[in-house]
Amino acid sequence: MSRNQMGLLLVVSGPAGVGKGTINAALLERHEDMRMSVSATTRAPRPGEIDGVHYFFKTEEAFERMIAAGDFLEYTRVFDMNYYGTPKSFVLDEMEAGRSVILEIDVEGGMNVKRSFPDAVLIFIAPPSMSQLKERLIGRRTETPEQIERRFQTAFLEVERAKAYDYVVINNVLDVAVSRVEQILQAERCRCLRNQAFLNQLTGGKQL
Amino acid sequence: MSRNQMGLLLVVSGPAGVGKGTINAALLERHEDMRMSVSATTRAPRPGEIDGVHYFFKTEEAFERMIAAGDFLEYTRVFDMNYYGTPKSFVLDEMEAGRSVILEIDVEGGMNVKRSFPDAVLIFIAPPSMSQLKERLIGRRTETPEQIERRFQTAFLEVERAKAYDYVVINNVLDVAVSRVEQILQAERCRCLRNQAFLNQLTGGKQL
Numbered sequence: 001m002s003r004n005q006m007g008l009l010l011v012v013s014g015p016a017g018v019g020k021g022t023i024n025a026a027l028l029e030r031h032e033d034m035r036m037s038v039s040a041t042t043r044a045p046r047p048g049e050i051d052g053v054h055y056f057f058k059t060e061e062a063f064e065r066m067i068a069a070g071d072f073l074e075y076t077r078v079f080d081m082n083y084y085g086t087p088k089s090f091v092l093d094e095m096e097a098g099r100s101v102i103l104e105i106d107v108e109g110g111m112n113v114k115r116s117f118p119d120a121v122l123i124f125i126a127p128p129s130m131s132q133l134k135e136r137l138i139g140r141r142t143e144t145p146e147q148i149e150r151r152f153q154t155a156f157l158e159v160e161r162a163k164a165y166d167y168v169v170i171n172n173v174l175d176v177a178v179s180r181v182e183q184i185l186q187a188e189r190c191r192c193l194r195n196q197a198f199l200n201q202l203t204g205g206k207q208l
Numbered sequence: 209m210s211r212n213q214m215g216l217l218l219v220v221s222g223p224a225g226v227g228k229g230t231i232n233a234a235l236l237e238r239h240e241d242m243r244m245s246v247s248a249t250t251r252a253p254r255p256g257e258i259d260g261v262h263y264f265f266k267t268e269e270a271f272e273r274m275i276a277a278g279d280f281l282e283y284t285r286v287f288d289m290n291y292y293g294t295p296k297s298f299v300l301d302e303m304e305a306g307r308s309v310i311l312e313i314d315v316e317g318g319m320n321v322k323r324s325f326p327d328a329v330l331i332f333i334a335p336p337s338m339s340q341l342k343e344r345l346i347g348r349r350t351e352t353p354e355q356i357e358r359r360f361q362t363a364f365l366e367v368e369r370a371k372a373y374d375y376v377v378i379n380n381v382l383d384v385a386v387s388r389v390e391q392i393l394q395a396e397r398c399r400c401l402r403n404q405a406f407l408n409q410l411t412g413g414k415q416l
């Protein structure tokens with residue numbers, strides 16, 4: 001399969017409350033050839049969570065064996081000591097089958113993915129303004145005031161780090177933001193770097 | 209004016225007969241905020257050509273003074289000893305007024321533009337196949353068989369060099385090719401590199 005028929009690896013990051021989950025859900029609904037990456041974790045399944053659908057649930061030993069084997073695109077250990085990571089095999093299998101894979105991870109994870117997989121497309125979803133982000137965080141009523149404050153402070157760090165991302169999409173109107181991501185994917189498919197096989201083939205048949 | 213409101217510099221290249229002129233005409237018709245760059249040349253005006261519209265007509269002395277002053281984004285001297293070049297001032301003025309500028313030049317010129325202006329977006333228009341390109345060259349009946357053969361040989365060199373371009377758009381169906389160029393422009397407007405001012409402004413108002 002020539003390279004331009006391979007799926008893309010799309011990293012979508014953004015502060016809590018910016019609407020990246022809604023954008024990703026819209027992308028999955030509109031494009032049959034897109035998949036959400038399934039993360040591996042050592043935390044216990046919550047009621048209703050299915051292994052291989054919501055997460056790949058792993059023991060700490062199994063997770064650490066995968067780390068040692070280089071089986072992750074990126075992984076992190078969070079403050080409660082649970083591991084979270086993106087298994088390479090799932091992502092690469094989907095891409096080789098021509099499907100694009102979305103990774104919804106934080107900016108640090110995104111930068112780690114870029115290091116191990118430079119072809120990844122990194123998109124940061126930004127709010128129109130920080131005051132609008134705060135309003136959305138308060139409006140969704142899922143966090144305590146302390147949690148809101150912590151997420152809001154983290155948001156500043158995320159924006160600061162996102163300057164090294166490939167693209168920024170402002171989520172003001174949802175449909176516009178989704179279209180922007182779609183346009184970025186179409187443009188990325190046209191990159192010469194992803195179409196060397198086509199260009200080689202074009203000049204290869206010089207006897208024409 | 210923040211950087212994302214500036215126009216883009218778009219270099220459109222491709223072999224003779226690939227349809228780049230048609231694509232550019234469609235872009236200009238659809239987008240009021242796009243302009244075609246006007247080249248400077250030392251060749252004599254042909255009947256009907258207007259100075260400042262079709263070309264900026266210059267004497268050899270005037271052209272060489274502009275070279276010495278660094279007034280060109282790129283220039284070349286062709287086999288008949290006439291100079292052709294892209295004056296910087298026209299392009300930069302339009303971009304600063306928020307308009308995107310299209311440069312229809314060959315791949316060598318495009319690479320020269322990229323060196324002096326790394327923000328330029330380089331798009332190569334490719335035929336679906338070289339045999340289809342040859343059919344189009346023959347079909348337009350504007351060249352002698354010898355000219356067709358020479359242009360066809362040049363086309364191979366152009367495709368070879370285009371591997372270092374940013375994007376390749378295959379001109380199979382005109383409307384699809386025009387849309388691809390539009391998507392590339394939209395995606396480029398979302399590049400983090402072009403939106404540092406917005407990202408700075410977002411975190412700058414931390415007291416919110």
